[in-house]
Amino acid sequence: MYRYIIKGGKRLHGETEVSGSKNASLPILAASIINGKTTRLYNVPDIEDVKTTLQILKELGCKIKKDKNKIVINSKTMTKTTIPDNLMRKLRSSVIIAGAIIARFGCARFSYPGGCDIGARPIDLHLENFKKIGIKINENTRYIECNCDKIETKIIELDFPSVGATENLILATVIGNHEITIKNSAMEPEIIDLANFLNKMGAKIYGAGTNIIKIKGVRDLREISYKIMPDRIEAGTLLIAGAITKGMVKINNAIPEHISPLLSKLEEIGCEIKIINKSVYLNANKKLKAVDIQTMPYPGFPTDLQPQFSTLLTICAGTSIVRENIFENRFKFMQEIQRMGAKVTIEGKTMVIKGIRKLHGADLVSTDLRGGASMVLAGLAAKGITRVTNLQYLLRGYDEFDKKLNELGADIIREEGE
Ligand code: EPZ
Numbered sequence: 001m002y003r004y005i006i007k008g009g010k011r012l013h014g015e016t017e018v019s020g021s022k023n024a025s026l027p028i029l030a031a032s033i034i035n036g037k038t039t040r041l042y043n044v045p046d047i048e049d050v051k052t053t054l055q056i057l058k059e060l061g062c063k064i065k066k067d068k069n070k071i072v073i074n075s076k077t078m079t080k081t082t083i084p085d086n087l088m089r090k091l092r093s094s095v096i097i098a099g100a101i102i103a104r105f106g107c108a109r110f111s112y113p114g115g116c117d118i119g120a121r122p123i124d125l126h127l128e129n130f131k132k133i134g135i136k137i138n139e140n141t142r143y144i145e146c147n148c149d150k151i152e153t154k155i156i157e158l159d160f161p162s163v164g165a166t167e168n169l170i171l172a173t174v175i176g177n178h179e180i181t182i183k184n185s186a187m188e189p190e191i192i193d194l195a196n197f198l199n200k201m202g203a204k205i206y207g208a209g210t211n212i213i214k215i216k217g218v219r220d221l222r223e224i225s226y227k228i229m230p231d232r233i234e235a236g237t238l239l240i241a242g243a244i245t246k247g248m249v250k251i252n253n254a255i256p257e258h259i260s261p262l263l264s265k266l267e268e269i270g271c272e273i274k275i276i277n278k279s280v281y282l283n284a285n286k287k288l289k290a291v292d293i294q295t296m297p298y299p300g301f302p303t304d305l306q307p308q309f310s311t312l313l314t315i316c317a318g319t320s321i322v323r324e325n326i327f328e329n330r331f332k333f334m335q336e337i338q339r340m341g342a343k344v345t346i347e348g349k350t351m352v353i354k355g356i357r358k359l360h361g362a363d364l365v366s367t368d369l370r371g372g373a374s375m376v377l378a379g380l381a382a383k384g385i386t387r388v389t390n391l392q393y394l395l396r397g398y399d400e401f402d403k404k405l406n407e408l409g410a411d412i413i414r415e416e417g418e
Contacts, residue, residue, distance in 0.1 A: 002391035006379030007411035012247035019045040019399040020228035024193040027167040030100040033075040035221035042227040045399040052091045083110040099171030117368040119327040125165035157183040174203040176217030185213045188298040232258035233304045243284040244381040261301040290318030307374040314342035322351040333371025336364040361386040369397045
């Protein structure tokens with residue numbers, strides 16, 4: 001079990017790099033099984049969720065070569081169509097691999113992904129829309145079994161712009177001679193990266209990044225190399241680290257427009273933000289003041305930055321209101337930050353934060369990926385020492401997190417705990 005020992009109170013300064021996007025890598029790794037050929041990926045973050053996805057691809061019969069951020073997948077040797085139950089539980093989002101397996105073999109088998117600490121994480125939108133386009137679903141066994149002779153040309157509308165359901169539908173329908181229109185599709189940048197990857201392979205996907213996506217099935221997909229886009233959530237997390245320590249940081253190779261809702265909120269609380277090419281510069285040398293936020297599907301304020309920004313608000317003067325509209329249980333991390341002196345009340349999807357002058361160090365236990373990152377940010381700002389355990393959550397989604405923060409002047413030691 002890993003843990004961080006953080007000596008707080010140091011203003012971060014300097015610059016660091018953003019790694020490739022976790023949430024673009026996972027669907028693109030899934031898509032690499034469809035062509036039955038070799039795919040070369042660059043700028044893939046070296047994180048647990050990628051390693052788990054590669055384990056699944058290996059179990060399905062693919063040959064994998066990994067050299068840190070470079071991955072070569074040969075899916076020619078793939079023969080299996082069942083996602084192993086233990087790996088499905090380890091990584092809920094692996095449900096989108098089912099769409100890719102269906103595109104390749106016309107059938108797939110997987111178990112319910114199960115919930116996690118931020119919510120139930122149902123997959124009803126995936127399954128009901130699979131049925132609408134001609135995929136037969138049998139849920140009566142331990143597994144969910146999907147079978148499809150032919151995808152039917154259809155216009156479907158998502159009840160909610162689900163990222164995973166949008167990705168799964170794109171993956172399941174790139175091969176064939178049909179035309180699928182997905183209305184109310186998710187517009188996240190990771191969907192654009194997935195569509196760019198598949199279109200470079202020869203797919204015909206139109207409208208990615210808007211709320212209407214059209215997929216024209218093609219006969220097959222070719223071999224390609226592809227560089228994963230930068231991780232917008234890591235970029236935002238590092239900028240918030242600069243703000244919470246009242247520092248001055250420059251985050252390189254980010255894509256500023258991917259985090260514009262965060263950048264405007266950081267300016268609203270009193271940070272100076274400058275965009276210089278693909279770098280974002282933040283200077284938090286003024287007294288920071290309270291602001292309200294509410295999470296929305298892209299291009300709204302991202303739910304994946306809510307825990308980090310809410311933690312920042314605990315030391316912004318005044319009262320802030322945070323509304324979490326995407327996941328039903330994404331405030332749990334704040335119970336730990338309250339142990340550091342944060343003044344917070346939670347009512348359902350609304351959190352009221354009364355800013356205090358300074359947090360004090362404490363021993364914290366992380367329960368999920370972004371909550372764990374938020375506890376590290378709190379430790380950077382707090383007076384004294386903070387220990388964060390259960391780092392396995394954090395290591396799922398951040399590549400060399402402590403190394404990057406220490407590059408910016410933090411004092412974080414990572415040690416093997418009991
Ligand atoms: C993706 O999860 C991301 N994960 C999440 O990032 C992100 O928070 C989320 O999109 C929203 O932006 C990956 O890309 C791997 P959804 P996903 O389907 O696809 C409900 C992180 O920290 N819903 O858009 O699971 C669901 O319960 C992770 O990197 C249904 O009701 O998100 C949730 O309330 C956390 N039925 C809402 O929609 C369904 O069939 C958004 O879920 C599917 C979803």
